[in-house]
Amino acid sequence: MSKPSIPRGTRDFGPKIMAKRKYILNTIEKVYQSFGFMPLETPSMENLSTLTGKYGAEGDQLLFKILNSGDYLKDINSDKFDSKSLTPLISEKGLRYDLTVPLARYVVMNQNEVTFPFKRYQMQPVWRADRPQKGRYREFWQCDADVLGTNSLLCEADFIKIYRQVFSKLGLNDFEIRINHRKLLEAVVEKADVSVHFKTITIIIDKADKIGMDGVKNELIALGLNDVQSTIILSLLNKQAFNAANLEAIQHALPDTENAKKAMSDLNQLLNLLDQKTDFVYLDGSLARGLDYYTGCILEVVPTSVQMGSISGGGRYDDLTGIFGLKGISGIGISFGIDRIYDVMEELNLFPTDGTNFTDVLFCCMDESAFAYSLPLADELRLNGIKTEVYPDTSKLKKQLDYANAKNILWAVIVGENEMKNNQLALKNLLTGEQELIDKMALTVFFQKL
């Protein structure tokens, strides 16, 4: 007899964990709604043609593929195919890798119905066939918000406000919002005259946090850059306050190219739209982000008092819907990683202690006739918004009270022969141990007053 198990990198969420997860999800959802975002849900699985090629070669490797249904090997002659060319013949669907590509797919399919700028939020699980480790799962939830159909930097500014509101409401105050601009990175790589290596270089400098400046330099030189070129790249990597003086200094160091102009223009506009309110915001030259489709401002939120990767990220993508045939739609989106936010809040003990009980009142029935007496009373309490349950057996009172303790229920109403005869219920506070008799008719009023 083997013990049951779940696939690696997946988790069960029991009631206590769900209460906390819902707390995070509800907080994020309310903030999204307060900025006018509308909900969207898309299927867990997408056609592989929708998913492949959107996340780079590495990302394609991480797609979970779903075998076709039925006798999918019937017409396959195994001599003709190797393991790679066989895959597209037996698998046409895959689990979604993120929520952004499904959004693009949805917008293209429904372009006549959506009103631009289209602001949607989406909170659903995504799957990656990754090696799990701390803070990394194979099934995890993303909480995205995106705006499609406008180039306005107001969106970037809104998202920075959203970050501040969400983390402030969650009580998570030790964090940094890091911003950068994809075209700023491109301009620097142009200046060093190594544009052919742009992608590899972004991956290297993204690791600056972890491997340090020397580590970055070593990897750049290993890539084939000379000392001057790597120095140019390194000069950009410092993290600094997001203000006009620093922006100007960067501008002087950049070449006079289209990329540089666009990046500086965007960042200056964003600074103005934030009206100098840049608390928590840092300009981080080493922020690159892996996803291929980003083309403008990129954002990331990192907790500062806990060793954890980014807990949110996002950025602007100029032409995501273009791959599905709808050109000229610019978008920007962010995504909260609630699994990591949960881990951080758990580590910092930030979850509120109250609100963890799922039931307020437990009816304890001493004999069968007490059920008929209790059920209408319980219904009345429920109609008044009091979370009420009736213990379903006439077990020993000890056992019923044990149940109440295990579920952190504050009030027990004990219903037995004497109580029913006199219409006086024994009401016990399980925290203080105090018990009193209360008139049957006064019960609802009593709990309403609490």
Add this chain to the structure above:
RNA sequence: GUAGUCAUAGCUCAGUUGGUUAGAGCAUCGGUUUGUGGUACCGAGGGUCGUGGGUUCGAGCCCCAUUGAUUACCCCA
């Protein structure tokens, strides 16, 4: 794909240089108390020591293989 660590009761873990019948806490169930819990006391059930092979008079412990978990790298939330 690469490397390290680990695997003993439902859970968290002890288990001495290899030595008799593998232990504890928590949880569960029963009792002290037939209607009063969260504190106390007594008791019970629960194990192919991940799996397979090897060394040995003898293996939870040593060796090999395998599976799984976990951490780090790559990449990413």
